[in-house]
Amino acid sequence: MNIAFFLTPKNEVIYEYLDATMRQVIERMEHHGYTAIPLIDKEGKYVGTLTEGDLLWKLKNTPELNFKNTENVRVTDIPRRIKHKSVSINSNVESLISLATNQNFVPVVDDEGIFIGIIKRSDIINYCYNELKKNKNI
Template sequence: MRAKDIMSSPVYTAGQSASVESAAELMTAMGVTALPVVDTNGTLVGMVSESDLLWHRVPSDPTTQVRRHPDTEADSRPGTVVEVMSRYPLVTRPGADVAEIADQMLQNDVRSMPVVDDDQRLVGIISRRDILRAMVRGDDVLAAEVQHRLDEYSDGQSRWTATVEGGVATVAGEFDDETERTVVTVLARTVPGVAAARIGEVTSS
């Protein structure tokens, strides 16, 4: 399973000149914990999270000593996201393996990762919730989705029968040639939650 199979797209983003207040409002309204920050060309330049906003915007108690952010003056309160965002965020590619993404998230203690193309343009985002959702889908649900994709490919004709056991899809039926066999294999494997696909030998129909 690849990043492109489970990523959310389009992505809620903040521009470099967006205010801290508007970013906080968007996070609250959309129920997200972080926003990619992009320039006018859609290129990723940073990430702003709830913790970034809280660190800079919640006033400290003047009667207590609180450690302040090292990049922020004690009495300054930044107004734009570019002033509080984390630069050079951890990113991934559309073709990256989801298991590797999950490992990177855990090792780096991040809750979401932007997905970028070769030009660093934002194409999606993956959260821990997206990964968990894909992992907990039952075999029956996966089989139904694989079957639906195969039926669509064959213009509504039930040429193949899909079953899933332990996340592994098995497709039974006949194939016109090796190309069709490859296409069916790819269709089965791209269903989020399917770990592998098993296809029968090529047979003339």
Template sequence: MFSPAIQHLIEEKSGAFLIPASRIAFVQEDNPLYHAFLILTKMKYAKIPVLDSKQRVVGLISLAMITNEMLTPDDITIDALSELKVKDVMQVKFDTINMVQTELETQLHLLVDNAFLPVVDDKGVFQGLLTRREWIKAFNYVVHNIDHEYELIPKSHKNLS
């Protein structure tokens, strides 16, 4: 459980955690693999969300997943890029969160193993991303501002009084 003081300061910044869907690069599950390859390469992202026709997150796709399909035992071929669809290659097991329902501590624990978490609403519709980077920025805010709002006295000093 978070310290109440830290929880309060992080909650002050929690609204800024979400990078809205309108600013996120994504692909549709029925896109050809070459489309995902182009998006990932041009945007210089390692991994992006995959959405279905109802804007629900159904997977994640990475450059590594795509290049793995291009490798044969003896060669590299681009044939898979036009033969396969994103849904044929995408990661289907991944964590998502709902910003209203998922506690801050749970978000932090999930970000230990994920560079980002897709954020969905109650119907599973993609709302945006929560990134480890945004959480680190919030932690930086706490570190630099906790003394401005709270008087912190080490417990060892209390015993001396």
């Protein structure tokens, strides 16, 4: 099976550019109810994932930082504690499942490293559940 079957395309994904501010990211994540979002550079390449935890650690470790002045902090100034890995659109399902065990979503890139979308762990689980149901007649 091709992993493209699971792909949520970029135009349906909430992501952020590296030049965004901490405040923009917080507000975007709150508005959409997400706990993590992919980060891309101006060329469209995936560069990492920013999580709520990353934002909280930045706030905790920067005494002078408060919500109002988060507009002065760039995403590039926020350390990311975990390196979320991406997969190539040509990857096999096994490598996808391996990453999805530790990530809520897996970013997908093309052969040039350009971000083309994500694969949500919940979509993989739902597919597996439905296949199991079909095969067991549950």
